Structures are given as structure tokens and as C-alpha cells.
Amino acid sequence: MQTTKEAPVKMPLDDSNPLGRPDFISVKDFNFFYGKKQALYDINMDIPERQVTAFIGPSGCGKSTLLRNFNRMNELIDGIHNSGDIRILGKSIYDKGVEVISLRRSIGMVFQKSNPFPKSIYENVVFALRISGNSKKSELDECVERSLRGAALWNEVKDRLHESALGLSGGQMQRLCIARAIANRPKVLLMDEPCSALDPIATVKVEELIRELKQQFTIVIVTHNMQQATRCSDNTAFFYLGKLVEYADTQKIFSNPSEKQTEDYITGRFG
Amino acid sequence: MPAPQRDIISQSGYRAGPDLFKILCQGAALVTVLLLGWIIYEIVESAWPSIQKFGLDFITTSAWVPNRERFGVLPFIMGTLASSLLAILFAFPLGVSIAIFLSENFLSPSIRQTMRFVVEMLAAIPSVVYGLWGIFIIIPIVKAFGDWAVASLGGFPLFSGPAYGNSLLTASVVLAIMILPTITAISRNALAAVPKTLREGTYALGATRWEAIFSVILPTAAPGIVAATILGLGRAMGETMAVAMLIGNSSRLSWSVLSPSGTLAGLLANQFGEAQGLQVNSLMYAALILIAITLFVNLIGEAVLRHTQKATAGIR
Numbered sequence: 001m002q003t004t005k006e007a008p009v010k011m012p013l014d015d016s017n018p019l020g021r022p023d024f025i026s027v028k029d030f031n032f033f034y035g036k037k038q039a040l041y042d043i044n045m046d047i048p049e050r051q052v053t054a055f056i057g058p059s060g061c062g063k064s065t066l067l068r069n070f071n072r073m074n075e076l077i078d079g080i081h082n083s084g085d086i087r088i089l090g091k092s093i094y095d096k097g098v099e100v101i102s103l104r105r106s107i108g109m110v111f112q113k114s115n116p117f118p119k120s121i122y123e124n125v126v127f128a129l130r131i132s133g134n135s136k137k138s139e140l141d142e143c144v145e146r147s148l149r150g151a152a153l154w155n156e157v158k159d160r161l162h163e164s165a166l167g168l169s170g171g172q173m174q175r176l177c178i179a180r181a182i183a184n185r186p187k188v189l190l191m192d193e194p195c196s197a198l199d200p201i202a203t204v205k206v207e208e209l210i211r212e213l214k215q216q217f218t219i220v221i222v223t224h225n226m227q228q229a230t231r232c233s234d235n236t237a238f239f240y241l242g243k244l245v246e247y248a249d250t251q252k253i254f255s256n257p258s259e260k261q262t263e264d265y266i267t268g269r270f271g
Numbered sequence: 272m273p274a275p276q277r278d279i280i281s282q283s284g285y286r287a288g289p290d291l292f293k294i295l296c297q298g299a300a301l302v303t304v305l306l307l308g309w310i311i312y313e314i315v316e317s318a319w320p321s322i323q324k325f326g327l328d329f330i331t332t333s334a335w336v337p338n339r340e341r342f343g344v345l346p347f348i349m350g351t352l353a354s355s356l357l358a359i360l361f362a363f364p365l366g367v368s369i370a371i372f373l374s375e376n377f378l379s380p381s382i383r384q385t386m387r388f389v390v391e392m393l394a395a396i397p398s399v400v401y402g403l404w405g406i407f408i409i410i411p412i413v414k415a416f417g418d419w420a421v422a423s424l425g426g427f428p429l430f431s432g433p434a435y436g437n438s439l440l441t442a443s444v445v446l447a448i449m450i451l452p453t454i455t456a457i458s459r460n461a462l463a464a465v466p467k468t469l470r471e472g473t474y475a476l477g478a479t480r481w482e483a484i485f486s487v488i489l490p491t492a493a494p495g496i497v498a499a500t501i502l503g504l505g506r507a508m509g510e511t512m513a514v515a516m517l518i519g520n521s522s523r524l525s526w527s528v529l530s531p532s533g534t535l536a537g538l539l540a541n542q543f544g545e546a547q548g549l550q551v552n553s554l555m556y557a558a559l560i561l562i563a564i565t566l567f568v569n570l571i572g573e574a575v576l577r578h579t580q581k582a583t584a585g586i587r
Contacts (some may be wrong), residue, residue, distance in 0.1 A: 073475060078376070105477030115472040118491050128476045131486065180476070 020049035021089070024218045025070060025188065030084035032065055034077065039065045041242045043084070047235075052210060052219045054233035054250065056226065058265065061239040063222050067190050070220065071107040072100050088188070105132065108181030108217070112193040114173035116165035116180075121148075121157050124165045124176055128184040143183050150216075151179035152209050171202025178209065182217065189213060191221040195228060207232045226266055230254050238262045311562070318555035329556055335522040335538075337546070342553035344560065346522045350532040351564070354439055354514065355507035357528065358446035363500055365447070366454030370496075371484060373455070374462035387459070394452035402516030405445040410436035410517070413444065417529040428526040437519035439532040445513050450503040457502060457576075461495025462488060494575055501572035509565045511536040535561040 023046035032040035040062045047053045055063035068074045069086060072093060086093050093103055105128060116124050123130075125147050126140045134140070144161065148154040153175040157168070165176055174194060181189060191210070195203040210232045213219060223229050229236050230250060237247040238261070246253060246262045257263045315322075321329065325342060332343030372378065373387050417434025424430040465488050473483040489496075519531020520541055535557050543554055 071475060073471065076471070076474060078380075101477050101479055103477075104475055107475075109472075109475035111468055111472060111475075113468050115466070115468040117469065117472070117487050127473075127478075127486070131476065131478050131482045177472070180472075184476075 457499030
């Protein structure tokens, strides 16, 4: 018998369904532990392509933990383990052949606190391209303009691309981080409370941006802000104590939740 | 009722009566400043005859002949600079590498903690012990290396012979070990101060660990690492005992790292015991120059360090 070395499964994976898959990201019987402490219990959910899915729930309910499993960021923490599976476009992200580096390159992530590198605006945006070994100036220039336009920041910074990113305002920094996250044309965009450190005006801009970006990206957003979830998400998942309590159309969750816990949370009775 | 509120305010009696603790602290701070001023005043006063006699020639000439009352410290200034710069050259790559290994998660936390402790304990070894160790361990090694270097690279001025055991190179190697804890500890702090959010952001873009270290973490910590290096340099310049035991204490200017050399600190330690008259004044002058150099280097180090803290405060 012939032994063939299995080729690494490269992300991004090619999809050919223009309508959008209902199970772009698929979570199956997923349990997650920090050491002995279980943070997620039997999560099952499908996240549809090119829609915005919001994760809500009180602090410590596991929503960020789940988000951070989609690009295996939790693996930076010592002593974690998990069972079950997460599939993106039908392929398990835990397959032996999957390189975590290329998985992360195909998934953009935006954090609660904006984290621009102490480099120029330009170098921040092209970081992902540079580490993939792309240094063709024309391509980098194209990427900077496309990404900054995509993040609705181009007009504000086009004249000072080579100045330090640390001179931007808080809202601009966060949009720069979004530009950086979409620079390598990922399929998925993960946002971990992207507006929690922003003022209301900057928040509105980022929310508008989220609605625009869903034309191209499958977006998962963790938020503590109910209004934000209603304003910019298509689906909402409510987590409580590490369990997925309810997951449905955003309108349904906020107008007619089927679980008592969901109703209590969204009406502000706890959490 | 407005009265109770006024009561609450006046109850905080911080200004009532003399605050003994405050006076003690102010006194201690004042004593420190006065002490520094006093030391410098005394040195300048004792050095004054020599300053008047030699002026700047003291710095630019290289004769040190006490019998004829001719004093010039150029070789010792050069020796001080050369030995400490060479020490930095050895200690910088090693210190920064250790700092990276101690701040990133290459090793398990317990091993990291132990290593960190061991490196910091290097600072606790007395200078004279380093000197002895240098005499018995480093001198034979440097001598062997020197003989080989002279034979094969002798045409190159840095390695021109003859090779001595008590040489600039020996002193620099031991100095490098002595300043390693300074460079490692401050660099490690700078690396550990790189915000977690920045690391996460880097890894989330698909960077490997090395890419993260070289393209984001090191550049972010760079000012702190520079400060660490400068502070290490300051330490190396002032280091006395071990250097005096190892460098050969020669006032001959030479390009070769295998030749004996001398440092200002070593000169002072070796000669003050038997010095008289103008020689004492000249040694004090040399001490003044040494203080000026080390103060200058330390001030730069502190300034860079402060600048860093401001710069990283912006990203946190």
C-alpha cells in the first residue's frame, strides 16, 4: 500500500456558494476547560455566512471564550483543553493538518481594547501581508487603501499613512485595527466587544462599518450592549454560565424570547 | 442640615500640628542631596592643584609618571571606554536573548522563575570574587585564545601580539558577566511590559512566535532595552576591583585587545595608597573625570527609560 503524506489543510478554504452557507461556522458538542474549571458546556450552533451573529450574556458566561476558540487564540493560555469540534466550511479547525498560523491568517480578529502596533499606520495595515512574505509595494499600497476604505478610515488618514498609529484617536485606532484585521481578506471577522472602549460617536461609526462589512465577511461579535446587538446583528446567541441558552433571529430574541432567562437578561433583571 | 458636612471636612486634620514623618523624610532627602554635593566639592577641591597645573592636557596626554610629576589619563579614559564597550558587545546579545527567554513562554513558569533568580544572583557575587575567578579561569582561556589569534589574525591591529593573560579582553569578558544581570533584568521588565493586547493582536494576525518577537515585541520594548544597555555601560565603567585584578593596569595605548590596558577606576584603586602631593591631586582629577563619565551615561539611561515608560503608557 502506498503511504501518502497528508497535505496540510490550508485556510482560507474556498467556498463556492454565492447564497451563503447556513453553517459557515459549525460548533458541535463543544466543551471547554481552563484547567479544571469548565467554561463551556455542550455548545451546538451554526453561524451563517455573511451575516452578523451577536453573542450576549453576563460577564463570565463563556461568550468570549467561544469566540476565541474560532481562531484558536485560547491556545496561548496554559492548561486549557476542549472536547467536541468546531468546523469552518465543514472542515475541523482541530484537524491534525490544520496549521494554527494559517487558520489565524484567514480569520480577522478585533479586540475590546484597540491594539495598534507602535508602527506607522501603513505598517499596521500591511502587517499580515508582510508576515506572509508579501513585500511587493504595489500590492501593499493597494491593500492599505482597500483595507482603510473598508474600515471607513481612508479619508481621515490618507495624508499621514507613514505617521505613527499611536497618534490616532481612540475610535480611529479601533477602525485601524479593523482595517488591519481585514487586510489579508479573511473570510471571518471576530469582534470581541469592539466598542466597549469607544465614545458614542465612534461607536456609531464602527456599527455602521459592521453593517457594511457583512457584505463580505461572516462576522461574530461579542457585546455587552443590547442596543448594539439589536442595531447591527442578524442573529443573537444568549449565553449563561457557560451554556448556550437561546440562539435565534435577533428580532425574535429581543421581541419574543422563548426562554425565561433570556427575557430576564435582556430586560435588565440580572447580569 | 448643612452643619454635619462642614464637620466632616474639618475632621481631616492632616495639617494640624507638625508632621514628624514628613520632616524626617524631607531631612533624609536633603541629606542625600547634600552628600552628593559634598563629595563632588571635596573631590574638586583636592583635584584643584592638578586641574590648575594640567588643565585639559590631563585628558589628552598619555604620560603617567609620578616621579617627574607628569600626569595624563588618556590611556585610562580609552581603557575605561574600550573595556566597557567591549563588555557591552558581549553582554548585550546574551542579555537580551536571556531576557526574551525569560519573558516569553518558551519555558515553564517554574524554570523561568529559577533562571531569573540565578541570573539576578550573578549581581550578588562580590567584585573581588569575580576578579579571582577571572585570574584562575578566564586568564588561561584568553591567553590560549590570544596565542591562537596572534598566530592566525596577528596582522589585524585588534589582535596584534604578543598576547597577555592580563588584558583588555580578559577584563571585558568578566565585566560582561558582571553586567549581565543589569541588562537581563531591565530588558526583561521592558519585554514583560509590552501589553498583552499587543501580543494577542500579533498572534491573531497569524504571526509565529518569532515573527511576534522580532516584528512587534522587541521593537515595542526597544527603548527599555536601550536603557538597560546604557545602565549596564554605566556599571561597567565604574567597576573597579575585578578590572584592576585583570586588566594589567598599563598606561600604554594599544589597539590590541590582547594587550594590558588600564581604567580610571583601576588607576585609582592601585595608586591612591602610596600617592603623595600632586599625584593625589591628579588621582582626584581622574576620579572627577570618572564621575563625570558615569553620571553622564547614567543620566542618559534614566532619560531613555523615562521616555519609554511614557511611550508604552500610550498603548496600554
